[in-house]
Amino acid sequence: MSSITTVQCEKRLPVNPLSLVSAVADRVGSGAADAVDMVRRADTTARNVGEYLRYGGLQIDAESSPYDVVATEPIYKLRHYFAQDAATDLPALVLVPPLMMATEVYDVAPQSSSVKAVHECGIDVWVVDFGRPEDEEGGLERNMGDHVLAVSDAVEKVRAATGRDVILSGYSQGGLFSYQAAAYRRCEGIDSLVTFGSPVDFQAAPLPIPLSMESYAQIAEGLLESRVLDYISLPSWFNKAWTRMLDPMATVKFKFNYYRALSDREQLLPGEQQRKFLDDEGWTAWSGPAIREFLQQTMVMNRMLSGGLVVGDRTVTLADIDCPIMIAVGEGDKEGHPASVRGIKRAAPRADVYELTLRAGHFGIVAGAGARKRTWPRVAEWIRWRAGQGDLPETIVPSDEVVSDVAWTPSDLSNRVQTVLDLGIGASSSAVRAANGALGAVQAVVRERGSQVPLVNRLDGLRSATEISIGLLMAESANRDPDGIALMFGDRVVRNRALGDRIDAVVKGMISLGIRQGDPVGVLMRARPSELTVIAAISRLGATAVLIRPDWDSTPQARVGGCRWIISDPERVAEASLPGVQWCVLGGGAGERTLPKHVIDMEQIDPDRVTVPKWYQPNPNRASDVAFILFTGDESTPRTRVITNRRWALSALGTASAASLKSSDTVYSRTPLHHPSGLMMAVGAAIAAGSRLAFASAPDRDTFWDEVRRYGATHVSYTWTSLREIADGPRHPMEQDNPIRLFVGSGMPRNLWRRVNERFAPARVLEFYASPDGEAILANVATTKVGSVGRPLPGTARVKVAAFDPEKKQLAYGADGLGRQCAPGEPGVLLARGDDAVNSRTLVRGVFTSHDVWQSTGDIVVADADDDVWLIDPIANLIDTPGGVVAPSRIQNALGRITGVDLAVAYAAEADDDTVVVAAITLFPGVELTKWDLQSALVRLERNHRPHTVMSVPEIPVSTWSRPLRTGLPDVVGEQGTATRRWQLAEDGESYELA
Template sequence: MVNPLNVISSVPARVGSGAEEVIDLARRTDVTVRNVAEYLRYGGLQIDEETSPFDVVASEPVYRLRHYFADEAPPGLPALVLVPPLMMATEVYDVAPASSSVRAVHECGIDVWVVDFGRPEHEVGGLDRTMGDHVLAVSDAVDKVRAATGRDVVLSGYSQGGLFGYQAAAYRRGDGIDSLVTFGAPVDFQSAPLPIPMSMESYASVAEALLGTKVLDHISLPSWFNKAWTRMLDPMATIKFKLNYYLALSDRDKLLPGEQQRQFLENEGWTAWSGPAIREFLQQALVMNRMLSGGLVIGDRTVSLADIDCPIMIAVGEADKEGHPLSVRGIKRAAPRAPVYELTLRSGHFGIVAGAGARKRTWPRVAEWIEWRAGKGDLPAAIVPSDEVTSEVAWTPGDVSNRVRTVVDLGIGTSSTVIRAANSALTTTQAVIRERGSQVPLLNRLDGLQSATEISIGLLLDESAKRNPDGIALMFGDRVIRHRELADRIDAVVKGLISLGVRQGDRVGVMMSARPSSLALVAAISRLGATSVLLRPERDIEKQSTAGGFRWLISDPERVRAEPVPGVQWCVLGGGQNRTLAEHVIDMEQIDPDAVAAPAWYRPNPFRGSDIAFVLFTGDGADTRTRLITNRRWALSALGTASAAALRPEDTMYSRTPLHHPSALLMAVGAAIAAGSRLAFASAPDQDTFWEEVARYGATHVSYTWTSLREIASGPRHPNERESPIRLFVGSGMPHNLWRRVNERFAPARVLEFYASPDGEAILANVTATKIGSVGRPLPGTAEVRVAKLDKQTRQLAYGSDGLARACPPGEPGLLMARSDPRVPSRNLVRGVFAANDSWQLTGDVFTEDSAGDLQLIDPADSLIETADGLVSPTRVQNALGRISSVDVAVAYGVAGGNGDAAGNGDAAGNRDDAAELLVAAVALFPGATLTQWELESTMRRLDRNHRPHTVAVVKKIELSTWARPLTSGLPQEIPMPARGTTIWRLDSDGESYVRAR
């Protein structure tokens, strides 16, 4: 049969114009029909172009390492390792010869290697991979390429591949990496617009809900979904592209140059994304923004991009929505020690690395960067230090209107459009969103705590291990300890205790630094049903042993004394196994837990609320006393702090406080355990370590005691400080002047000051108050409190003529009383206080309550200084002196030789009170500062006359306790004060002026 189209095509060219149009139409129709048929049959036009040659030089479970143009790469060439993103095939770097990334770089004289993750849906275990698996694979590839080439490599990645590169560099601390080159790799996920039509508030809620389920543990995203999702990000562009393609099907020559790229994006370019990797990405990168704030976990190590110090070049697409320029540029803040350079391109996300534009503009600049790093050329003019980038890419009006309109149509809300204008405000808002409603289970448990309730530190850790075995329990140094690992360690230590002969109800001394072994030991003692006696290492061990009543003392190896303690078996735990110890010491690490049989009486976590969990110490020397902490008392503090601090499992509590200090045990450590949060122990107290570990752990909450934040708040600014993840400083005893400095320097982070009565269940916190010095109000579920009138002569309760106490009006100092259950035996219990048959506990502390109902600690009643003019609060004097800008630390105290007036001449009648003390003070100034007479006088005039110190000494140093409380030891204890090494100011006889002593 004769084909009419062939007949038409054979018609002579010399025909009329109308015939020509008919023939041309017929020819175009023929081509179109053929192209459509080919498209329908094969999914596109057939092309006979070969991909770039490569050798697979290594094949590992997670990846294969490709070496491109291996036969054409002579030794000595600079090595580039390319990392593809998830969801896209490795061939993104070699889509077509005309737009091939690997070919373009190879032609510039670069040795090209590519990490091939394969198609997870076709790989054994591919759909079980985590983000960490990919990062470790990249790190392993760096080792292999470095070994093969004998030189450091340039590590490069596109989109998520760039994130893998960043994390691998941080994981390796830059070892073996010459520089990093990334393309459209987003880092800051909270300051830039999302590539989806959803407000950040709604996104956070959806992500939280999804992460709260186990869905992602069982499903993955197939390749077709990833392709469809990407198209949904810009549906109009997708429709326009398809329409243009269909209209051009009559012009094969026009379509062929871009056909391979189109087929890549339409078909084989997409891969599946495993559920565990999605979960990790949502939680670490998106919800917690850990790429910027720190706290990433790779394998069993903590990682922060702040550890990167090698040069970084970022390729930024100004039209990129998936890797928005604001997010991509976040690497400068995430890695403050790294020199960051930028190549700014007028391109979208895919066009940065693929297409003719990338071959002309991106890859030649990358090659020039590599040559510059190799010392063979100059830095390209198009690549500039990020500080010099003038491009101000933000949401365009079209972006804003389209997204806002879509959000409104979806009924989601538009408040985030305004919130995104300020990054710090956005971060704070997101924190509030994440915390919404999360504290209800804690509050419910707090409200249900009774004396008979089964509760203990061992029980709560057990629950976390069962609820989230692979969750992170503890971080220390570079180590990550998961709940299941901690549970196994605790069980092993329990066996060790049993082998020592420890039984339920026994007391065990603990003298250890804050480290994983100390937490495991305290938890094991609790799980066994024994009691931990937490010693203060700097105090007399024999006195603490006598007061604590323990038969076993377990310490770090470095704390072992040469001589034994009478009546006490010394043991060591942690610190490795290969060591030589004294004969009187038992090494618990040598005990094989599998060889120890559990006795018949052993039942894990037998403690109830009324049982004694811990013994702490107060006082010194002959005044050494014990404080007994019941499990209920510990749980009240732990659950109360967790709820007040809005701690969540993904948060990190960074504890800088010794474990034997109440604020560490009851608040920092207790709160993290109660909330199932990540707990991190500081490895050293210095400022550099603090900021390095805050970034590495992603610390959202930091514990403090007294002046422990002095160096942090007053020292030079650290690079990691700029993007601090800290939301709350949690602790007790912070002086007012330090509190102000912390507020000013670390805003929007704030101080959450706690008070816990030495005995009883009064637990206060300034949850909503922002008043400096306030400890707020009682936490839900804790005891009701009142401030009662104080008898200034006896320092006890003042009773009225009816025999009852009276509550103090706002502003009047009085004794803090905590309502108590009369059925529960307790020290300092008083009955019939405000009404017949009521029961209250004396806390022994003096408080004031303001008109809003917020409480402020003045001083312990026995710390008030008895002067000839009445009782004086040393804390009020210290806080007043702290208002002077030059004062770093201040202490006020009494010395013998009290007199009626400042000059020591007695009262108005000439009488002397030899039992009274003189009020004196000492101040340590900031380096290079001086204390002027005007500053001292103007500040002291704000105080009542009896609170103005007789003498103020400017000293070089004020000693601090191990938990940073200012001490008077080493300061002058008599009048006249010695002048050597000090500047002395004395109150004049007018009670107003200060004169410098000569």
């Protein structure tokens, strides 16, 4: 009530005229001031808008950091910042910018300049300037390798100028260039690496837009196959738009805040240069060849992690990096997701990796006030620590100690799309996603198999008159992709065009020697590019390649093979001439060398001076023509194994299809070409699919892992036990995250197969079977049944398992004179559909019907209920004993189930004038075998299959093809030989006792 009364009293007071005038004046003045302020703000806004529309932003009088251009090369210029007062007591920092962004990313504005911040910390700063590709001569023709070589050259120049190893550093793609340059140089001249938001494992993190990695890969493969990127490049405006699309809401928000603040010039000026850089000036074009390589390396093959990068004509793997690495990880980075950036730890297992974790986005890691305060001072401290002038900052920690669960934030486009879907679909979304997942898995399989349709079609179309040969397929690859990589050996690559030219030159050399179509030509070489070149040249000429085994005497092989010429490596030249044989040498370069007088150096033949005869037609061979002659039997009496072009093509195309090989894959061959598996499966499949082919330079374990990572090997060949050292040795640093998908070969023992599956999962074993004669080619494509050789490949001969009489060692015929197909689980002879027109000693007629024709493989097999075939033994290996016929492989497989057993062989020996079966085993170090181990493994066998004696020996010899042999083992029971322990079967026929 008092307040009301007061008001009423106040209303009754007489009005003071002076106060009223003053109040009116104040009100008018305030309104006038507001009006003036509005007019001023409108004027400022109008002028700022006009300046923005005319110049693209507000005009700022700010100077860039000073630098000298100390080198100008075709790909880059080398800038030296603050050269007049550069520090000399610390290693220099070499900064590498990414593609799509201007070099000025390191010097956007004085208050956010990276180079200035580092210089103020006492560091000598150098920057690699790639320029603007659209303005540089040949700039839009550059590829990724050109940039990597430029960085390597810059390292060399800075190192020469400063006299010290450098700190090589890159932002985003600049970090990828830095990694590759360091690997290319094997870290020579590089003290350490520092990278900012540089993704390495492109399959480790969610993608910034809602597409699966498979979809990305399909799009990338489509672009690569279309070769459209050979003719177009991405302009700067597209690169800017693409980056903005990764986070459109952030772009809209930034634009809105900027336009709203156009009336406040003082607020805008501090960040204006950075805005102009990101809005326009900072973007450059991206050349088509560089995009092509980037897509292939990341989206398709993820080669930054797996290896197989190619720089120039050299193979590169980040696994060769052994200098320390510091990675700056932005927890809000959408382009260099933390999980992908941290992939360098797995890609470079030899390097010590440290991490600086920052609360920043992709651009904020290196630019802006935050980077000036948090990033660059830590980089300077890193450099001082590396120079021994300080401690490692607490914020930089070993990557193994980093604990982070960084994921995409809800603002990311992909998550926003998923969130909308989840909200809209509701409870049924789980079922829908499950169905989509299943459909996706099916589609992935269909796509993978679908990519093999051309190979399967070619298999089905093979006829006797079909033009097909190894020379023809290699010529097709050269025409299809001249710059594609054909061969990898050591750290060098050979491209299709260069290989084709070399093959043509060798053909002319052979023509000059008088070699003609159909002639058998001996080849005595190790598995290397020169050997494949000679074999392809012989095929292209229309002759026959006789592949001489280097572990045997070449004289009987040349005689049996009908050779009038032998082409060898320089180191395999025979000291004396062979009667009727002209010895030639190829490989080792065209320089001067001393060779025996009976040898012709083909490197000295000038192909340009050879006149090509009129009869010469490249790749004239048909499927029915003889392509190769291989050797079996023993050294003193070698037997020939004739391989036609059709037989080779069936294996090559079939293996490529079964292994789902693509042009982006790499087949790493550890198998000699004179072995059928190496020639027809490993090498043949790579050529048939247009994949990269890599030859092992040495058989040891360290070389294996070095080359698997260097080549990015996805498929590795094997024979028999050739993977033992790899599978049973200690863990290798390069083994982790290796790129191998399939081990491809034949003859692997089941216990080794299981060890390979367990150790190298998810890699699998793809076991093949190819009959010595005929066209029975089987493969365990599903790879799920350890020991099975699977089913016939599409386009190869149909097979059946026929009943077998073990006593007579022949097919079992019924009262009607016809054979019988075995039931599932019943052992029998594997027969392949034959050709009555082919004269072969292994053909059998009238087996199941009166007029059918089959070819006997000579192998005892068993087929299961799924029609998968399991190889038992060749008929020739069966052992006749008083208790019945014994298949030694069954004993070997049973012993292989014992955990401590490495190798096992079973063979015939004498005991009291009878033939018995004995077994020899080798054990893993530290294993003690008991009689209970033996009994539990062998009791499953029929009584006559339980070996009379089991010997533990220090070593079981293997052939040059890694097949276990019985050489040197005792032929008579009771002879000690090299056995360290022996167990003998007791009279009860079940238990074993130490002998």
